[in-house]
Amino acid sequence: xxxxxxxxxxxxxxxxxxxxxxxxxxxxxxxxxxxxxxxxxxxxxxxxxxxxxxxxxxxxxxxxxxxxxxxxxxxxxxxxxxxxxxxxxxxxxxxxxxxxxxxxxxxxxxxxxxxxxxxxxxxxxxxxxxxxxxxxxxxx
Numbered sequence: 001x002x003x004x005x006x007x008x009x010x011x012x013x014x015x016x017x018x019x020x021x022x023x024x025x026x027x028x029x030x031x032x033x034x035x036x037x038x039x040x041x042x043x044x045x046x047x048x049x050x051x052x053x054x055x056x057x058x059x060x061x062x063x064x065x066x067x068x069x070x071x072x073x074x075x076x077x078x079x080x081x082x083x084x085x086x087x088x089x090x091x092x093x094x095x096x097x098x099x100x101x102x103x104x105x106x107x108x109x110x111x112x113x114x115x116x117x118x119x120x121x122x123x124x125x126x127x128x129x130x131x132x133x134x135x136x137x138x139x140x
Contacts, residue, residue, distance in 0.1 A: 001112055001114075001115065002108065002111050002112055003122070004099065004104050004108060004122045004123050007104065007107050007108050007111050008095050008098075008104070010111075011057045011058075011107050012060070012095050012098055012104070012107070013091065013095070014049070014054050014055035014057075015055045015056070015057060015058055015059070015060040016055075016060045016070075016091055016094050016095070017039060017041065017045075017049055017055055018049040018050075018052070018054065018055030018056065018060070019055075019059070019060040019061045019070055020035075020039065020070060020073060020074055020077070021035050021039065021046050021049040021050050022049065022050050023070070023071075023074045024038070024074055024077060024078060025046075025050055027074070028074070028078045030078070032046040032047055032050065033046075038077045039077075039087070040084060040087075057107070058103065058107075060094065060098070063097065063098050063101050063103060064097075064101060065097045065100075065101070066094050066097050066098065069090060069093055069094050069097065070094065072090075073087070073090040073091075073094075099123040100123070102123075104123045105117045105120070105123060108120070108123075
């Protein structure tokens with residue numbers, strides 16, 4: 001059984017990076033190389049994100065509650081007002097929102113059809129919220 005964080009690394013994080021990279025290039029006119037430096041990834045990765053070759057399993061910005069965090073993160077990145085530790089915190093916040101939405105359950109089920117989502121307590125849609133970040137508190 002894959003852990004939810006392993007599924008996140010393969011599908012959720014790329015979807016989040018894709019949304020951020022596209023917003024930075026399309027709305028702020030940044031070059032792929034500049035976006036790569038801001039996100040700490042390669043220009044090739046940014047190219048794949050912006051062309052929907054990577055991170056296209058779902059649209060992160062369409063998950064309820066994600067858009068405000070992404071917008072704030074993109075603005076801070078564009079203005080150079082966020083460091084790599086704050087960026088990591090924002091990415092984790094978005095991942096927490098996605099987990100809480102129940103989308104992670106679908107992604108886990110795709111990766112392992114034998115998972116019984118009704119028994120899993122890792123991502124909290126069935127009541128256990130102890131492991132969740134508080135998105136309202138995280139959006140500053």
